[in-house]
Amino acid sequence: MTSVSIAERLGQEKFLAQTYNRDFLHVPGAFADPGGLVSFNVLSDLIARHRLEPPRLRLTVDGETLPQHRYAVPVITRRNTRWDRVHPDELHQRLAKGASLVIDQIDHLHEPVGDLAASLEGWLRAGVQVNAYASWTSTEGFGVHWDDHDVIVVQIEGAKRWRIFGPTRSLPLHRDVVEPEPPPAEPVAELVLTAGDVLYLPRGWWHAVTADQGVHSLHLTCGISPPHTGARLVGWLADELLASDIFRTDLPIHAGPEAQAAFLSALRKEVIGALDDSGLLERYAAARDAECVGRLRPSLPYVQGVPADPELMVRLTTGRARLDIVMAEGETVTRLTGAGQQVDAAPAAGPILHRLLNVGWHRLGDLADTAGVSVADTAALVAELVGAQIATVRSEGR
Known part of the structure; x- marks a missing residue:
């Protein structure tokens, strides 16, 4: 599942012209298999394999963050450094008693979610950070609150009840001159999101979220920030x-x-x-x-160049890369701009660069076939992109 699919469900150009920054939108049953993005198994693996310190990983109850010692134990390494390891039993107890689990920037930890974020960035031309939220009870993890950025929510598993109160200040910002007035007593809408549902909510809209009927719930929130004001x-x-x-x-x-x-x-x-x-x-x-660096990734072991291996896999590191035909030193060139860099190539390379704009991995041999050029020439172009941090490569299956 990609955010192109979400764009289609939200209405694409109609959404941008009539809803974006203006009103909330609920699309029930948008996707049949939202678990293709992330799952509880993925969350367990991320917690087990990464040293996720607050605020990257945190537990919240009623808008308050629990201290880390409530669910983690200190570990002293052989090099005399200290870190806090999540204690599974303590974590389970906190979650069972009403805490919500949050993993910030899961788009940098799990590639399918990273693809979702990159595709959204290309569509909306804005930065996107994806957080994962999981809960097991009807306790509100954050209380009634508003966000300083628009959000697109994808319900992955279980159900979440959303009470939406609307804004009390038009389009508030993180650094603003006036605080919004408190929300009204009654919501303007009350929705239950089930697996596969999508919800869009503009910034400044007061809302409260709880797991519906006490069933465990997992959703992703794609924060669109900072706003173009x-x-x-x-x-x-x-x-x-x-x-x-x-x-x-x-x-x-x-x-x-x-x-x-x-x-x-x-x-x-x-x-x-x-x-x-x-x-x-x-x-x-x-x-x-052009400034958006995306999700930079090294290309090990290829530190001395990109080999002419047709099975090598290539992708761009940013979803906001742009392709233009420009004049440079009196010649027409195809210019790829992104990650704070720009690379000029011959017009014959245009089909390769255009294909790379599609989020995801691309086989080097397929890229060469797209433009009708040799694998060696394609590898040389990709090496230039890797050197500019606009692209990254990997060996498939190794």
């Missing part, structure tokens, strides 16, 4: 405008009223001119896409 556009534009002398000039705070008025007039003219650029929002979005 006017404030972020102006902040980005301020750096862009440093090319203009007036924006590098010291403020005339010691000058008279006429000189100050003239300075502000010149400043206003530059800002208005920049805002009149019809391509401004696309340039801003492209710049933000």
Whole structure:
């Protein structure tokens, strides 16, 4: 399952035009097999095999985080370093008594969830962090609260009851000037999400979540952050405008009223001119896409290059990579931008790069066949992408 599937269920362009940032949306039975993303077995393995310290792994009750010593024991290594190992029996007791289990950024720990996040990032052109939430009782893990980012929820197993109260401040932010008013006493909607359901909720919407009928529940929350706001556009534009002398000039705070008025007039003219650029929002979005490093991954053992092995597997490290045809030094090139880097290639490489934009692993030989070029030439291109951290490779089955 990918977020392309979620995009289809949410309505794709209709969702972006009418619902996104505006209203909640519940899509019952969106997926027949949500367990293909994650499962309780996966959670158990992640906890057993990784040193997940708070806040990466945490237990919460009524919005309060339990201290780690309630479910973990300290371990001193031979190198005299200390870490806290989760104690399974203590963990079970805390969960059975009403605590919720949270694993932050599970998209960096489990590849199917990482694929979900990367696909969402490519569709929404925004950063996505996925957290896993599991509970066993009807105790509210976080109480009635609002989030400073939009969320897309996928119910994996069991059922969750959502009470949605709506916003009391329009589109609040993490760093804001006013706190939202308390939520109303009665919810505007009360939903039960069962396995396969999807829920979209804009930021600022008060809500409370409990496991329905005391049955164990597992869901993923895809947090879309940070939001693309006017404030972020102006902040980005301020750096862009440093090319203009007036924006590098010291403020005339010691000058008279006429000189100050003239300075502000010149400043206003530059800002208005920049805002009149019809391509401004696309340039801003492209710049933000280019900055997203995604989920970087080394390509061991291939530290000295990428071999011309048709069975080698390749994927991009970011879901927000962009492909453009541009002029560079008088020649037409295909430019892939992402992870803070850009790579220019001959137009013949376009089909390879376009295929790599599809989230997931791609066989090197298939990439070569796509463009009708040799495996050796494809490996050389991939080596350049790996060197720029835009791509990663692995040996299939080894």
